[in-house]
Amino acid sequence: MGSIAEYIPSETRLFKPLKIGQCTLQHRIAFPPLTRLRNDDDHVPLPLMEKYYADRGSTPGTLVIAEATAISHGEEGDWNNPGLVSDKQVEGWRKIIKAVHANKSIFFQQIWAMGRASRPDLLSQRGFPYRSSSAVPMKGSEHVPRPMTEEEILETITSFVETAQRAILAGADGVEIHSAHGYLLDQFLTASVNQRTDKWGGSIENRARLTLEVVKAVVQAVGAERVAIRLSPYAGFQGSEKADFLPLYTYLIDELKKMNVQFAYLSLVEATGDPGALIWNDKNIHQGKSLNFILESWDNLSPVIVAGGYTPESAAWAVEDKYGKWDTIVAFGRHFISNPDLVFKIRNDIPLTPYNRPTFYNVKEWSGYNDYPFSQEFLESHSDAVHPMTKEEGNGVDIY
Template identity: 60%
Template sequence: MTSTGLNPESKLLKPLKIGHAQLQHRIALAPLTRYRSDKNHVVMPFVPRYYSERGCIPGTLVISEATGTSMQEVGGRAAPAFVTEEQSAGWKKVIEAVHDRGSVYFQQIWALGRAADPQYQKERGLKYRSSSAVPMQPGGPVPEAMTEEEILGVIQDFVDTAKRVVAAGGDGVEIHGAHGYLLDQFTSDSVNKRTDRWGGPIENRARLLLEVVKAVVAAIGAERVGLRLSPYATFQGAESTDIVGDYTYIVKELKNMNVPFAYLSLVEARGDPAKLLTPSDDPAIAKQTLDFILNIWDNLSPVIVAGGYTPESAAAALESHYAKWDVIVAFGRSFLANPDFVWRAQHGIKMNHYHRQTFYIRGSEIGYNDYNFSQEYIDERRAWAVANLDSATS
């Protein structure tokens, strides 16, 4: 053991309700792109095992990898979608596997826009598109600016996919409005150069994000809807020149909807994928807090935060920085490497280390289902089984 584990009275281990779903603690599996789907964008048969193992402690919030809302917005080989009957059936098995463990399941859904693979789009006869004709990198492929009809189609795709998730048994959806994907490509003034009602001032740039949220809420109920935002992210070139002003407007508009969202998910400045891939010691990062958003939100519903936490630092943050708010902490790389992550955190068991080189091996169980449970967890489950389950004797 590395420690005695978390204090049983830690706020991180206290129950919390999100929408209609009851959590037994405040540790969540963060959404993690893994590319474990086939050529038809159907999750592989081994995917239910991965998610169910990470929901092995009852009452855990399991959030899926980002999932395409249309074939246009799948955007890459072996990326998952929740569109066709076959794709929906695959995800239904995942949802059932998580529920069999007694845990809670939300499907993260997205549209990629210019974050899609331009060559893959071309091969399929689909447009490479974004809010504006602005490349992701200087000299890179230039996307086509979307038409009004296409924008309205994106809204409907989110609605239709959310309905499919609920029909498959999901507890809810998390709308991906972060990290430079399509909704963020409209919000960001570094990408969105439009002059119509979808561009210009933040009231227009945020229109697509807010219209998607409103439409999905109307379709499946606010209690089943979460939203992810990354105010400080520079990933994929979607930056805002007025972060506080833009996100103050967005969060106030969300709050003015006056509905009981399941949760708001926020990525801290240090959780920006661009910074995780190239760590920085810039002291300014520590000053880029989410406090202005949480103060506006004012516990309308729980807030999920992500930012490279350990169980110990997360527990400390909930007792100090986030003490006055209902906060859940999402863990990514450490959770993918430890299917019994919650149990290890509770009991102070040494964690497996993740293997970055196998994060995105398309269609393979390597780097996916080859992380071990701790022997201590296995021993406890065996002891429980002997005490509680009928066994045949020879």
């Protein structure tokens, strides 16, 4: 395996086109799903989100993936995260997607259910149940979710389908199903959380059933070329540690392959990309483990996105060397927050603007969201790609 220093990003496969589903990317740098809490109190996208997403798609042919978006009002489990259920929510996302497409970039909507990761007080206030795969509380919480009924599980599958259909009707090029990081689908995957004794729990086959049934149903509804799946085999975030990760994810991948369809892409989070390790320095028992067992099995069925704290140099090394055998896309999260012209900067070897973590989740605020500058070099050559909007036009609200 070569050295990271050997590779100049602009001269690697990082800037080679790649097809995902029905779309062609012009490079292999993706803007991944990032919860930012800039929706209004009814979980409707604020206008300032149009600029944010459009700007990150300012280099044509960029894959822009929406922050995790709730499939039902009962899964809008945190303040100011988004939903895609009501007419107002759909219209808000339609405007965002239109702004991204105006820059000739590609947009996928990540869709999820939060389960026990929701705020129990918020759900109670709005008359929704606090629930999960089983009655297992989050670590340190006194709130115990109730196990979902068979009917609720089937309703969840239907909600994934209907939300995927709404996303496509709003103009999205596809949807990414979130089955990672300790949220609802991952709560069913995780043995320590899922203690059911029916067909939705116990064995690996049963714990994987909900994720697979969701994928099958969404594929049937919108077409496999518009469907992607996100998995985090090594994450420990929100109690998602899995001692049986190897047989579990081997089974999941085998079953996805048995569907005999062409998915848009598979999104994988490396051990170094575990939110608990990145944000709170939690110890992850799987640090250092490789994704290769999944990529070997997937065998280029469709492109694979990898996420895990990459820099421009390590991303170039990843696509050329670490994952050189496969069609790989590298996701940049924190650096894309502070560099709306990240792709341009990497291609032209322009220093990156540092990010400011304390402002990541400033609810409804313009600051820490749309106030990171484009490089002068980009502005001189791409002035038509910058989404024009003032703070007032974007309804940015300073609440702190």
